[in-house]
Amino acid sequence: MGKRKNQLPFGFAGLVLFAANIALGQPPAADDAEVLRASQERFRAVATKLRPSLVRIETVGGTQPAAPQPPEKPQPTDPDEEGPPPPPRLQNPFRDAPGSGFVVADGPTTGLVYSADGYIVTSSFNFVREPALITVTLSDGRRVAADMIARDQVRKIALLKVDASGLTPPQWSTVDGVRVGQSAVALGLGFGGSDPSLTVGIISAVNRMRGNAIQTDAKLNPANYGGPLCDLEGRVIGICVPMAQRAGELAGVELYDSGVGFAVPKHRLDAIVETLMTRGSVYRGWLGFVIDPRSPDAAVILNIAEPSPAHAAGLRPGDKIVRANGQPVLHFGHLVQAIYMVPAGEQVILEVERDGIEFSAAATLARSSELGPLPELSEPFDPSAPAPSQPEEAPEEP
Numbered sequence: 399m400g401k402r403k404n405q406l407p408f409g410f411a412g413l414v415l416f417a418a419n420i421a422l423g424q425p426p427a428a429d430d431a432e433v434l435r436a437s438q439e440r441f442r443a444v445a446t447k448l449r450p451s452l453v454r455i456e457t458v459g460g461t462q463p464a465a466p467q468p469p470e471k472p473q474p475t476d477p478d479e480e481g482p483p484p485p486p487r488l489q490n491p492f493r494d495a496p497g498s499g500f501v502v503a504d505g506p507t508t509g510l511v512y513s514a515d516g517y518i519v520t521s522s523f524n525f526v527r528e529p530a531l532i533t534v535t536l537s538d539g540r541r542v543a544a545d546m547i548a549r550d551q552v553r554k555i556a557l558l559k560v561d562a563s564g565l566t567p568p569q570w571s572t573v574d575g576v577r578v579g580q581s582a583v584a585l586g587l588g589f590g591g592s593d594p595s596l597t598v599g600i601i602s603a604v605n606r607m608r609g610n611a612i613q614t615d616a617k618l619n620p621a622n623y624g625g626p627l628c629d630l631e632g633r634v635i636g637i638c639v640p641m642a643q644r645a646g647e648l649a650g651v652e653l654y655d656s657g658v659g660f661a662v663p664k665h666r667l668d669a670i671v672e673t674l675m676t677r678g679s680v681y682r683g684w685l686g687f688v689i690d691p692r693s694p695d696a697a698v699i700l701n702i703a704e705p706s707p708a709h710a711a712g713l714r715p716g717d718k719i720v721r722a723n724g725q726p727v728l729h730f731g732h733l734v735q736a737i738y739m740v741p742a743g744e745q746v747i748l749e750v751e752r753d754g755i756e757f758s759a760a761a762t763l764a765r766s767s768e769l770g771p772l773p774e775l776s777e778p779f780d781p782s783a784p785a786p787s788q789p790e791e792a793p794e795e796p
Contacts, residue, residue, distance in 0.1 A: 440630055444583045445594050447632035450566040452594055452625065453509045453518055454535040454587040455544070455558075460527025492684050492703065492766045494551075498648035502527055508586040508594075508625035509534065509558065510637060511565045512671065518558040519667065520624030521639045522549040525556055526647045534560050548674035551647050551681050552741045553610050553662055554639035556624075557674045568626065570664045571633040576604055581630050582614045584638055584659070586622025595622060599657070607641050608739040611660040618659035620651065627661040636661030643738060645682045683742040683763025687713065688772065689730045697733045703769045707761040713750065715775075720756060721749035737763070 509520035518534060525532075525546065532544040542560045549556035580601050585594040599616030606613045614627055618638050626634040641660040642650035653659070662670070673680060686706025690698045697719040702708045719727045722736035723746055737746050742765045750759050 441583060441596060441598060444628060444630060444632045445585055445596055448568055448585055448626060448628060448634070449594060450537045451511045451568040451634075452537060452585060452587055453511065455507045455509045455518075455520055455524055455624065456533050456535070457504075457525065457527065457529035457531065458533075459530030460525075492686060492769045494645065494682055494766050496526065496646045496648040498646060498651050500648050500651045502620075502648070505588060505621070506590065507588045507620065508622050508638075510624070510626050510634070511567050512557070513567055514563065514565045516560045516562045516565060517547075517671075518544065518560060519637055519671065520556050520558065521637065522551055522554050522556040522647055523620065523623045523640055523651065525549060532558065534558065536560075536562065536565070548677075548679040550670050550674060550679070550741070552645075552683075552739055553666070553670055553680070554641060554647065554650075555637065555662060555667065555670050555674075557671055568628075568634045569632065571629055571631075571635050573663055573665050575629075575633075576601060576612060576635055576663070578603060582616050582627050582635060583630070584614070584616040584618055584622055584625065584627050584661075586619075586625040586638075588619075588621025588625075594625070597622075599659075601635070602658075607643075607660060610662060610666050610739055611639075611641055612636050612663055614659050614661060615657040616659060617655045617657060619654040627659075634664070636663040637667060643735060645738060677743075680741045680743075681765045683737070683740050683744060683746075684766055684769055685737070685746070685761055685763065686769045689733075695729060697727050697730050701772045701775055703772050705768075705770045707746075707764050711748070711759040711761040713748075713759060713761075714752070716752070718751040719748055720751050723747055742768075 507520065507524040509518045509524075511517075512519045532546060533541055534544045535541045540562070542562055544558040544560045547557040547559050578601050582599050582601050584597045584599070587594050589595050597617045599614050601612060602615050603613040612627070612635060616627065618640075623638055623640060625638050627636050627638050628634045638659060638661050640648070640650035640653065642653070650660070670680075684706070685708045686703040687699045687708040688701045690700035699708070699713060699715050699717045699719070701715055702713060719733055721727055722733055723740075725732065725736040727733045727736065740746055740763055742763050745760055745762050748759045748761060750757055
């Protein structure tokens with residue numbers, strides 16, 4: 399009987415067969431061992447093919463990102479002082495937060511050559527500390543300074559430029575060529591040494607994160623964020639980044655090495671890079687209103703910042719958001735899911751109910767720094783007195 403190695407695909411078929419034999423207490427057959435060795439050689443070949451396109455990124459300086467502090471409460475005034483106490487300052491409560499309490503450590507990370515003339519793509523996660531200096535070590539050993547061109551804080555992509563030419567961009571897989579269940583290899587240079595680290599998995603899902611990412615169970619971590627996820631032919635499927643269904647450049651990093659990882663595919667990456675080159679950095683988008691937590695089964699506006707996109711669109715406190723970008727909104731979570739990947743500068747279409755009448759409102763999202771304070775409510779909100787039979791929650795800020 400002929401050997402089975404030509405009847406089995408490379409990758410997990412050999413590994414599964416090998417593991418099954420061991421679990422049954424049986425030594426691997428010679429042909430099974432050959433399949434395993436062939437699988438190992440395939441993974442090494444992928445790393446060898448991609449090595450000329452991989453770069454190591456190192457940063458100097460910067461500070462640990464921290465969540466914004468709540469506004470300070472007004473201090474009691476001295477009764478002996480003359481004159482009335484100053485009025486409390488109105489605060490802008492809309493602040494971009496890291497999205498995770500993860501402590502970002504110093505250390506090298508990974509990038510990928512985007513073009514032969516010196517453009518490098520990586521994950522914006524690698525720059526949350528706002529470093530003073532960025533260096534890139536090319537595959538030929540040259541270490542050069544890099545300029546930050548811009549970064550997309552929503553899709554977690556950063557674009558660097560180095561003064562070098564003749565670099566080697568990788569071959570990319572087409573989006574149509576990516577299938578759920580196919581093998582995937584993640585590479586990184588964040589652990590030191592000249593050889594990339596390597597983890598293996600499958601494509602778990604496509605069109606994740608509002609169509610911005612491919613999901614894999616290959617273990618991803620901060621050392622290979624910004625590195626490639628590729629197929630067994632050495633074609634790049636996407637750039638590995640942390641992602642989650644909430645805002646913040648650190649959002650999703652707590653999933654590292656969990657078997658839930660994400661990569662931005664080429665067609666999305668090309669559009670992001672074009673934006674970064676022509677318009678600059680991309681930031682989280684805000685509507686600028688606070689949802690009333692006393693209506694957990696609806697998204698009812700409690701208060702609106704002035705100025706803000708919501709205010710400019712003619713929205714008012716008491717309006718109920720029914721749909722956002724065509725998606726039904728039954729509670730605040732639905733609203734977040736509809737707009738969390740929409741950056742500042744892009745438009746959101748809201749279907750709003752007011753006094754039993756529905757109408758459409760177009761709002762162009764803004765950066766948090768462009769939003770004004772929340773005005774005083776005519777009836778101050780008391781979170782300690784929620785509506786009957788409804789759970790108490792803090793106001794939410796989309």
